[in-house]
Amino acid sequence: MSVVKILCCLLLTFHLSEEKKIKGHRAVDAEQRVVLKEKKPYVISSVFKMFSEGEDNCILDPLQLHTLTSCGFNSSNPLIIITHGWSVDGMMESWVPRMATALKANLIDVNVVITDWLSLAHQHYPKAAHATRTIGKDIAHLLQSLQAHYQYPVKKVHLIGYSLGAHISGFAGSYLEGSEKIGRITGLDPAGPLFEGMSPTDRLSPDDAEFVDAIHTFTQERLGLSVGIKQAVAHYDFYPNGGDFQPGCDLHNIYEHVTQYGILGLDQTVKCAHERSVHLFIDSVLNKDKQSRAYRCTDKSAFNKGVCLDCRKNRCNTLGYDIKRVRSGNSKRLYLNTRPRMPYKLFHYQFRIQFVNQTEEMEPTLTISLTGTKEESEDLPITITEKILGNKTYTFLITLDRDLGDLMFLNLQWERSDVWKNVWYKMQSIFVWGSQQSNPQLTVGRISIKAGETQERTSFCAMNDDGQHMEELADKVFVRCKEDKPRHRRRKQH
Numbered sequence: 001m002s003v004v005k006i007l008c009c010l011l012l013t014f015h016l017s018e019e020k021k022i023k024g025h026r027a028v029d030a031e032q033r034v035v036l037k038e039k040k041p042y043v044i045s046s047v048f049k050m051f052s053e054g055e056d057n058c059i060l061d062p063l064q065l066h067t068l069t070s071c072g073f074n075s076s077n078p079l080i081i082i083t084h085g086w087s088v089d090g091m092m093e094s095w096v097p098r099m100a101t102a103l104k105a106n107l108i109d110v111n112v113v114i115t116d117w118l119s120l121a122h123q124h125y126p127k128a129a130h131a132t133r134t135i136g137k138d139i140a141h142l143l144q145s146l147q148a149h150y151q152y153p154v155k156k157v158h159l160i161g162y163s164l165g166a167h168i169s170g171f172a173g174s175y176l177e178g179s180e181k182i183g184r185i186t187g188l189d190p191a192g193p194l195f196e197g198m199s200p201t202d203r204l205s206p207d208d209a210e211f212v213d214a215i216h217t218f219t220q221e222r223l224g225l226s227v228g229i230k231q232a233v234a235h236y237d238f239y240p241n242g243g244d245f246q247p248g249c250d251l252h253n254i255y256e257h258v259t260q261y262g263i264l265g266l267d268q269t270v271k272c273a274h275e276r277s278v279h280l281f282i283d284s285v286l287n288k289d290k291q292s293r294a295y296r297c298t299d300k301s302a303f304n305k306g307v308c309l310d311c312r313k314n315r316c317n318t319l320g321y322d323i324k325r326v327r328s329g330n331s332k333r334l335y336l337n338t339r340p341r342m343p344y345k346l347f348h349y350q351f352r353i354q355f356v357n358q359t360e361e362m363e364p365t366l367t368i369s370l371t372g373t374k375e376e377s378e379d380l381p382i383t384i385t386e387k388i389l390g391n392k393t394y395t396f397l398i399t400l401d402r403d404l405g406d407l408m409f410l411n412l413q414w415e416r417s418d419v420w421k422n423v424w425y426k427m428q429s430i431f432v433w434g435s436q437q438s439n440p441q442l443t444v445g446r447i448s449i450k451a452g453e454t455q456e457r458t459s460f461c462a463m464n465d466d467g468q469h470m471e472e473l474a475d476k477v478f479v480r481c482k483e484d485k486p487r488h489r490r491r492k493q494h
């Protein structure tokens, strides 16, 4: 567990040693405001680079607005500003140009600017965290110059910030003077330490822009600390795979990284789940035909029961660039599962299996396979985690990496996972009650499936009308129930 220890130490060093210092921060802030009032020339700490593909980035000087024109800024087009987070090595991370390229290539006529604040980001975490207000102010200053000299409406601005960059974007919104708000802020796994539990004015919050969305990908706690912020900070907060950890970033890979790259490998592994937020967003720009849909839910365990796949009243939304901008008072927490790599999209299905008259308590292991009009699924093993007794409807979530089309039939196979029990029942049937005693039975009534992506509901009944008994290790085919004729038109939700 040494890796975990190092990880904890890394996080704790900055946390414990300097946590208290944030208190003094406001004072510094007030000082800076006084400086602004005294009309001394604004001293900028960030470097703003206009991104253009295949060329060196052109540096914008908010104090010399002609640099905007010479850098190719077009004031009729929207502006996206990408802001990075804390830097361990002082280098611009590779996702930054990757995201800029994806945005530039896939959105027509857009200005893409990169905020480079590496000089302040490459310090101890608490110092870098303190600098977020300063950098936020720099961005607000740039936007105010654009407003003043180009009549550029800030509602055409979209700030995208990763980790500490998410809070920087929030501060940019709160430092902006005037009644007009920034159009949109996207927080990509907003940083947790020193921000979690703070008041809305001290972190990214829904007040910072007309519309705020956030993707939380690394909120797993280590000794009470998580790299990404756990609380909702936006109008829509997405928690892919529960938000705490991401597929493909598991401990096995962490060990590999550390043995291969040493302490820098550790950095890579922390990044894996944290930076997943960035790649999910890039995916939404690159793979327009594979947009991931997320569903409003109270928590991960309710989501895994499949009970949240509902799209009425804006309960679902699209993750990433093409999110539906529906504003509401409260933050909405949305959940989805993803693949471990791009394209990340998965299709979500809720299963409800009705068990009837179960006389003996059991936790059966089932294998399901589905056949639709387009494709067939592989075998999907299901471990039932509740005791089945009497009449019981068991619900769970299944995710598939492709669209099967309209579901036509499903195959259900029951395996007794408990070998000892299996033997015991055989013994019972042979020695105690003789050959007339049958094997344990599982009776399945109706199986209903709801597809999250199409919002379609389908009910399945057993094919042979033999009372729908299922015996041990037996295959059973379920077809659409008679009253559940396939509908020709699919209801589409947008």
Ligand SMILES: *[C@@H]1O[C@H](CO)[C@@H](O)[C@H](O)[C@H]1NC(C)=O
Pocket (backbone or CB within 6 Å): 074, 075, 076, 077, 109
């Ligand atoms: C600015 O972009 C618009 C398209 O949104 C285009 O019509 C116009 O020519 C551009 N202006 C310059 C100076 O490139």
Ligand SMILES: *[C@@H]1O[C@H](CO)[C@@H](O)[C@H](O)[C@H]1NC(C)=O
Pocket (backbone or CB within 6 Å): 356, 357
């Ligand atoms: C379930 O058991 C009850 C008696 O407890 C019986 O009346 C009923 O027919 C049974 N139903 C099924 C579907 O086997």
Ligand SMILES: *[C@@H]1O[C@H](CO)[C@@H](O)[C@H](O)[C@H]1NC(C)=O
Pocket (backbone or CB within 6 Å): 356, 357, 390, 391
């Ligand atoms: C289960 O439901 C059936 C009807 O489907 C009913 O006849 C039976 O009494 C119920 N059994 C229990 C244990 O509630």
